[in-house]
Amino acid sequence: MGESTDGLHSLLSFPAIYRLFQDLTGAKAGRKRVIDEYIRPYPEARILDLGCGPADYFAEMIDADYTGIDHSAAYIDAALMRFRGRGRFIVGDVTQFALEEPGSFDIVIAAGLIHHLDNEQAREVHRSAARLLKPQGRMVTIDPAYVSGQSVIARYLIDRDRGLHVRTIEAYAGLAGAIFPSVSAHMRQDLLRIPYTHCILECRPSLQEGERRTSNT
DSSP, rough: OOBBSSHHHTTSSHHHHHHHHHHHTTTTHHHHHHIIIIIIOOOOOOEEEETTTTTTHHTTTTTTTEEEESOOOHHHHHHHHHHTTTTEEEEEOSSSSSSSTTTOEEEEESSGGGGSSHHHHHHHHHHHHHHHHHEEEEEEEEEEEOTTTHHHHHHHHHOOOOOOOOEEEHHHHHHHHTTTTEEEEEESOOSSSSSEEEEEEESSSSSTTTTEEEEEE
């Protein structure tokens, strides 16, 4: 995975500091909006969270049939301690995971993951997610993005993200669209207390009736 681990970035590898930083930037309220508007969990949905970190998304949908995977043993240990028997947590490489049988999950989440991956790694994650999704399932990705006319502060902060592969919204959608026949791209600049730009993709392994191959909002 491509990420900076120098200086202040190294502190974010500690789950408590990572969660404190998230709280300070208002990420909890932003996660709730992403869950309500894009992930849209429902009873009995099986959810796979790729690059789950300390499983903050699970904390907002605690009754979900949830599996989280992350390469950081520290993050997974923190999630196991935090949720104590609820959910399933795995230490593993999200670019090489082999979980369950094809068509096992209703929703795959990749929050803050794709911008840590180069193009080939990102395609592999999309490919694996498409294989694991049920025909009517969805993959939802959330990443920082560069856009035209972006706030100077937002661009400054995104330039200093741990992930080394921040892209434009069009580039994220293009990578996903090489695997998924249906990709909807959304730009959000209201998910944090600080100026920031997020790209949210909703990817489906099959087109819905009357749906175009890709769309942007």
